[in-house]
Amino acid sequence: MGASVLTTATRSPAAPVEESRGSRFTGWAANYVDERTSISGLVKELGRKIFPDHWSFMLGEVALYSFVVILLSGTFLTFFFQASMTSVIYDGSYAPLKGIEMSNAMQSTLDISFDIRGGLLMRQIHHWAALLFIASIGLHMLRIYFTGAFRKPREINWVVGFILFILAMAEGFTGYSLPDDLLSGNGLRIIDGLIKGIPIVGTWISYLLFGSQFPGTDIVPRLFTLHILLLPAILVAALGIHLVLLVINKHTQFAGPGKTNNNVVGVPIMPTFAAKAGGFFFIIFGVIALIASLFTINPIWTYGPYDPSPVSAGTQPDWYIGFADGALRLVPPHLEWLWGPYTFSLNIFLPVVVLGLFIVVVMFYPFLEAWVTGDKREHHIADRPRNAPTRTAIGAAGVTFYAVLWGAASSDLIATHFLISIEGVITTLQILLIVGPIIAYFVTKRICIGLMKKDREIALHGYESGRIVRLPGGEYIEVHEQLDPYERWRLISFEDYQPLMVRPNAKGEITVAQRVRAGLSNWFFEDRIAPVSRTELAAAHGDAHGALEGDAGAHGAIGH
Amino acid sequence: MAKNSSSPVKSRAAGRRSPLASVALIVIGLMSTGGAYALFTSSATADSSVVKTQVVEEGAKLYAANCATCHGLNLEGSGTGPSLLGVGAAATQFQVGTGRMPLAASGPQAPQKPAQFTDAQVNALAAFVASKAPGPAAPTAAQLTASNDPAKGAELFRINCAMCHNVAGAGGALTEGKYAPSLSGVSAKYVWDAMVSGPQNMPVFNDNNISPEDKANIITYLKYLDKTPSVGGYDLGNLGPVSEGLFIWIFGLGTVVGITIWLTAKSN
Ligand code: HEM
Numbered sequence: 045m046g047a048s049v050l051t052t053a054t055r056s057p058a059a060p061v062e063e064s065r066g067s068r069f070t071g072w073a074a075n076y077v078d079e080r081t082s083i084s085g086l087v088k089e090l091g092r093k094i095f096p097d098h099w100s101f102m103l104g105e106v107a108l109y110s111f112v113v114i115l116l117s118g119t120f121l122t123f124f125f126q127a128s129m130t131s132v133i134y135d136g137s138y139a140p141l142k143g144i145e146m147s148n149a150m151q152s153t154l155d156i157s158f159d160i161r162g163g164l165l166m167r168q169i170h171h172w173a174a175l176l177f178i179a180s181i182g183l184h185m186l187r188i189y190f191t192g193a194f195r196k197p198r199e200i201n202w203v204v205g206f207i208l209f210i211l212a213m214a215e216g217f218t219g220y221s222l223p224d225d226l227l228s229g230n231g232l233r234i235i236d237g238l239i240k241g242i243p244i245v246g247t248w249i250s251y252l253l254f255g256s257q258f259p260g261t262d263i264v265p266r267l268f269t270l271h272i273l274l275l276p277a278i279l280v281a282a283l284g285i286h287l288v289l290l291v292i293n294k295h296t297q298f299a300g301p302g303k304t305n306n307n308v309v310g311v312p313i314m315p316t317f318a319a320k321a322g323g324f325f326f327i328i329f330g331v332i333a334l335i336a337s338l339f340t341i342n343p344i345w346t347y348g349p350y351d352p353s354p355v356s357a358g359t360q361p362d363w364y365i366g367f368a369d370g371a372l373r374l375v376p377p378h379l380e381w382l383w384g385p386y387t388f389s390l391n392i393f394l395p396v397v398v399l400g401l402f403i404v405v406v407m408f409y410p411f412l413e414a415w416v417t418g419d420k421r422e423h424h425i426a427d428r429p430r431n432a433p434t435r436t437a438i439g440a441a442g443v444t445f446y447a448v449l450w451g452a453a454s455s456d457l458i459a460t461h462f463l464i465s466i467e468g469v470i471t472t473l474q475i476l477l478i479v480g481p482i483i484a485y486f487v488t489k490r491i492c493i494g495l496m497k498k499d500r501e502i503a504l505h506g507y508e509s510g511r512i513v514r515l516p517g518g519e520y521i522e523v524h525e526q527l528d529p530y531e532r533w534r535l536i537s538f539e540d541y542q543p544l545m546v547r548p549n550a551k552g553e554i555t556v557a558q559r560v561r562a563g564l565s566n567w568f569f570e571d572r573i574a575p576v577s578r579t580e581l582a583a584a585h586g587d588a589h590g591a592l593e594g595d596a597g598a599h600g601a602i603g604h
Numbered sequence: 605m606a607k608n609s610s611s612p613v614k615s616r617a618a619g620r621r622s623p624l625a626s627v628a629l630i631v632i633g634l635m636s637t638g639g640a641y642a643l644f645t646s647s648a649t650a651d652s653s654v655v656k657t658q659v660v661e662e663g664a665k666l667y668a669a670n671c672a673t674c675h676g677l678n679l680e681g682s683g684t685g686p687s688l689l690g691v692g693a694a695a696t697q698f699q700v701g702t703g704r705m706p707l708a709a710s711g712p713q714a715p716q717k718p719a720q721f722t723d724a725q726v727n728a729l730a731a732f733v734a735s736k737a738p739g740p741a742a743p744t745a746a747q748l749t750a751s752n753d754p755a756k757g758a759e760l761f762r763i764n765c766a767m768c769h770n771v772a773g774a775g776g777a778l779t780e781g782k783y784a785p786s787l788s789g790v791s792a793k794y795v796w797d798a799m800v801s802g803p804q805n806m807p808v809f810n811d812n813n814i815s816p817e818d819k820a821n822i823i824t825y826l827k828y829l830d831k832t833p834s835v836g837g838y839d840l841g842n843l844g845p846v847s848e849g850l851f852i853w854i855f856g857l858g859t860v861v862g863i864t865i866w867l868t869a870k871s872n
Contacts, residue, residue: 099864106860140754140828157835164836175852176860183857226762226771227844324867331859340836341848346772346829348762356766357776357784363849454846456777465712465781 103184109328110177117170126152127268129261146349153223168336178364191426199410201289206407211279218271229350241392370452371395416564418544433492434568440488441481448477496573543569663732692739693730698797712781740800748792751817757825772842
């Protein structure tokens with residue numbers, strides 16, 4: 045809408061007599077701004093950007109809008125939060141903490157909750173929005189992964205997006221630690237342990253971070269600087285890059301009639317989408333506000349102020365840190381050695397390394413896949429997950445791995461709620477952590493290939509209509525209903541890949557890297573179903589078959 | 605309370621009699637109100653010895669019928685149950701009153717069941733067990749309300765109890781299938797009993813660990829949690845970040861995805 049208002053406003057200022065005073069003002073204002081900034085070009089460009097129409101393409105927006113909500117509520121909190129660990133005696137209105145010694149940070153958070161109008165709602169909005177923010181990023185990432193939307197030219201944006209995810213977790217963790225309550229203090233203690241578990245330098249880093257022996261009196265102010273200044277600044281910058289790259293690369297789209305690798309079909313952002321998007325922001329805000337007003341989150345008043353001695357049963361981090369907590373819970377005991385005067389403990393270091401590797405692999409997956417497949421083409425059509433069985437299977441394995449770690453973070457609650465022993469839960473999860481991803485891999489791959497075979501059948505022979513017809517010769521056959529061409533296009537238009545061949549390089553040698561690559565590529569593509577080709581289609585729908593087609597009809601070749 | 609009701613006695617008496625008589629009256633007044641109070645509120649310490657022996661006898665009968673198979677006729681214990689000598693009235697009141705005893709089936713931990721006996725029968729059993737060997741007594745009502753500082757209670761609860769029962773008293777897992785149960789809605793006397801008797805895997809908190817006043821403070825805090833509705837809205841079972849995380853994924857993100865599907869649905 046903006047674009048059209050701008051253009052009409054500049055070209056014919058006097059023409060439309062029936063224009064209301066309001067729109068005359070907007071026209072004038074737009075004109076004023078445009079003459080000084082030439083912004084209309086940008087608006088036009090943006091306005092013609094196309095937005096595809098599948099719901100999963102809106103998850104990124106959900107993340108964006110919850111981030112805006114976080115910014116707004118967080119700014120409110122900064123007016124009242126005091127990032128200081130000076131000890132004070134609580135004298136606010138929550139009776140069961142009256143007269144208790146605590147840090148200024150804790151006291152001010154309690155004041156926000158009990159003595160500042162709207163403060164508790166704002167805290168809850170901030171925290172629920174943080175949970176929704178990171179959850180929607182997670183789901184958004186899964187959508188990108190499983191549709192292959194990270195392939196060239198969008199690999200960089202995958203990396204930027206993944207960095208956003210890491211930053212969001214860091215933001216969440218630093219924020220969660222600010223109130224200096226018992227629960228978050230326990231969380232910081234674990235971080236302290238993680239750092240001290242790094243061989244040789246760990247202790248030094250811990251002292252550097254905490255300014256003294258844990259917990260010291262510096263950590264909350266430092267986390268505050270990270271939480272409201274440094275991390276948000278980096279996050280906003282990365283978000284900017286993410287969105288600019290999105291505009292440059294445009295969205296991927298699912299295959300469909302008229303949708304090719306060279307265009308984007310959908311509603312232009314202006315006007316319909318912009319209107320929807322504006323509304324969508326308020327809907328997200330509304331959902332968060334509703335949740336925040338009905339459900340408690342992080343009731344620090346029951347946790348009490350941080351004190352290094354008590355640790356509550358059921359101490360867990362926020363969900364997005366859960367996978368790390370789970371890794372610590374699952375690591376087998378007794379992994380420590382004494383080398384000379386140094387203790388080397390893998391109990392903590394091992395999970396840190398494993399998680400670090402996991403993160404690096406996910407972050408650089410697009411490059412790994414491109415190297416293995418040798419695919420240098422640009423892709424703008426989203427894959428249906430079944431059409432890339434190996435990738436989908438790897439993804440399922442990764443999700444399983446993450447999910448087991450995540451579940452392990454609540455091992456104690458699983459034990460009490462299902463009345464089983466915690467040792468049993470831990471052992472089961474330890475086994476699942478190794479075996480689960482392997483099972484998930486093979487099962488998913490089989491399912492994908494099965495679905496592809498079914499699609500192929502349907503594309504070639506149509507649906508079984510359930511109508512049985514008796515032919516003059518006495519033979520019974522079932523009538524197959526053919527797909528309409530639009531539907532069929534969806535089923536058959538995907539790309540076919542061949543495993544890479546081992547080829548000698550310029551010097552005529554076959555390097556080890558070449559062999560590894562060919563091996564991996566072979567594994568990636570060994571099981572595949574070729575898309576239905578034009579000739580196969582023509583054969584299947586030739587005159588010989590007509591509308592009636594028996595089971596004896598020729599089946600298309602299924603490639604292996 | 606006993607002191608309050610005696611003060612009008614004091615002022616009236618001072619106007620008419622000699623100072624010595626008024627002192628005597630105060631003493632009598634104090635003793636009678638205090639005694640009556642104790643009599644009304646705690647049947648466990650029934651005053652006359654006749655009543656007491658009757659109660660103990662009834663307890664003995666109940667014991668022989670329901671408990672002796674496991675704990676032995678003389679409380680000496682057997683292969684299927686520990687000795688009850690010296691466990692005291694508190695342990696008995698707790699175990700039987702909360703329905704843990706008589707034990708129904710062996711497992712990692714005797715679970716709570718609907719109580720099988722009336723309060724009077726429970727008290728009789730407790731009196732019987734206490735008559736065989738001295739042990740921690742069940743609390744009097746005065747003890748349960750001796751002090752009411754929820755902040756002190758909360759602090760002690762975090763230090764002494766939260767590692768097993770969770771800060772909000774929501775319960776937690778112990779090893780080998782044992783667990784510390786949720787404390788919401790547990791009546792005050794059982795909280796006291798649990799502290800002085802240390803049922804199963806719970807440690808004993810004697811008067812040197814936690815003074816009687818502080819026990820009352822802890823009880824005050826637990827009652828405060830029971831009475832006060834969660835400040836920020838529904839508390840999702842007080843299970844902390846796990847329930848919050850599940851909630852946001854299932855209901856939060858679920859709602860949002862529903863909305864996106866609706867928004868992108870083809871019009872008409
Ligand atoms: C992606 C970004 C962010 C995330 C994930 C996030 C998350 C959190 C979380 C989980 C808390 C703990 C809240 C609680 O007490 O329950 C918190 C506290 C806080 N946040 Fe943020 N936050 C973010 C950005 C910001 C920004 C940009 C600001 C400032 C403009 C801010 C200001 C605060 C303040 C002042 C507190 C402490 C007050 C309190 O704990 O209630 N946050 N944040």
